[in-house]
Each structure stands twice: as C-alpha cells, then as structure tokens.
Amino acid sequence: MTTKNALNTLLDYGIHPSVQRIAIMDYLLKHHTHPTVDEVYVALHKEIPTLSKTTVYNTLRLFSEHGAAQMLTIDERKVCFDGDVTPHAHFMCKKCGRVFDLHLEDSFLQTIRPNVSEGFEVDEAHLYFKGTCKACAELKDC
Numbered sequence: 001m002t003t004k005n006a007l008n009t010l011l012d013y014g015i016h017p018s019v020q021r022i023a024i025m026d027y028l029l030k031h032h033t034h035p036t037v038d039e040v041y042v043a044l045h046k047e048i049p050t051l052s053k054t055t056v057y058n059t060l061r062l063f064s065e066h067g068a069a070q071m072l073t074i075d076e077r078k079v080c081f082d083g084d085v086t087p088h089a090h091f092m093c094k095k096c097g098r099v100f101d102l103h104l105e106d107s108f109l110q111t112i113r114p115n116v117s118e119g120f121e122v123d124e125a126h127l128y129f130k131g132t133c134k135a136c137a138e139l140k141d142c
C-alpha cells in the first residue's frame with residue numbers, strides 16, 4: 001500500500017506524520033514529475049479541502065530540511081520538489097519547463113565527490129543541465 005510507504009518514509013526521516021504530510025509525501029513518491037508547490041496543491045486540495053498552499057509549501061520545505069525530499073532550484077522562478085533523494089542530476093527543458101531525471105554513472109559521482117577528509121561534510125549536491133527535451137526538439141523539426 002503506497003500510503004504505508006509514505007508513512008514509513010516520514011517516520012524514517014523523523015518527521016511527525018499527519019494526514020496532510022502523508023498525502024503530500026504519497027504524491028511525491030507517486031509522481032516523479034518534480035512538482036511545484038502549486039501543482040501539489042492543485043492535485044491534493046480536492047481530497048483535503050482544509051489544505052492550504054502555505055501548508056504545502058511549509059511541508060515540502062520540512063521534507064527537504066529532513067532529507068526526505070529534494071528541493072530543486074533549477075528554475076529560480078519555479079522551485080520544485082523531488083521525492084527521489086538518491087543522487088541524480090536534473091535536466092530542465094528551456095522550452096516547456098519540464099524537469100527530467102538524468103541518471104549518472106557511479107564513476108562520475110565518485111569523480112566529483114569532494115574530499116570529506118578535508119573537512120567538508122556534504123549534505124546535498126545539485127547538478128543541473130538545461131536545454132531542449134526530446135519532445136520539444138521533435139516539434140521544432142516538423
């Protein structure tokens with residue numbers, strides 16, 4: 001049951017589960033589209049009429065502070081969130097604005113990993129690429 005996964009995820013990251021938090025985490029775990037606050041709000045507010053945009057925003061920030069979600073600032077006008085916290089890079093299409101996952105070879109991640117023994121403790125890493133996605137590139141060719 002996916003609700004249980006969302007609940008377990010919250011508990012694993014030491015986040016006190018509430019109905020709203022479980023619903024928001026569940027949405028993130030089911031949608032790998034890197035939704036914005038607005039998108040999560042629009043998707044959930046029918047189910048949970050008491051949900052406000054501020055709550056969605058605060059909840060998503062809380063998730064990212066606890067490491068349960070990634071906050072992506074690839075587009076400074078449109079912060080978006082990712083329930084996948086494994087190291088991966090992101091690609092933003094400058095035409096349609098969609099954000100895609102780019103999976104990197106482990107060897108690449110090793111290469112760029114800063115030397116922890118020098119005293120840097122890395123909590124998060126963000127690697128962004130921008131360009132034109134496949135669908136938009138094909139449209140242009142027509």
Ligand SMILES: [Zn+2]
Pocket residue numbers: 093094095096097098132133134135136137
């Ligand atoms: Zn595109």
Ligand SMILES: [Zn+2]
Pocket residue numbers: 034082084088089090100101
């Ligand atoms: Zn992602």
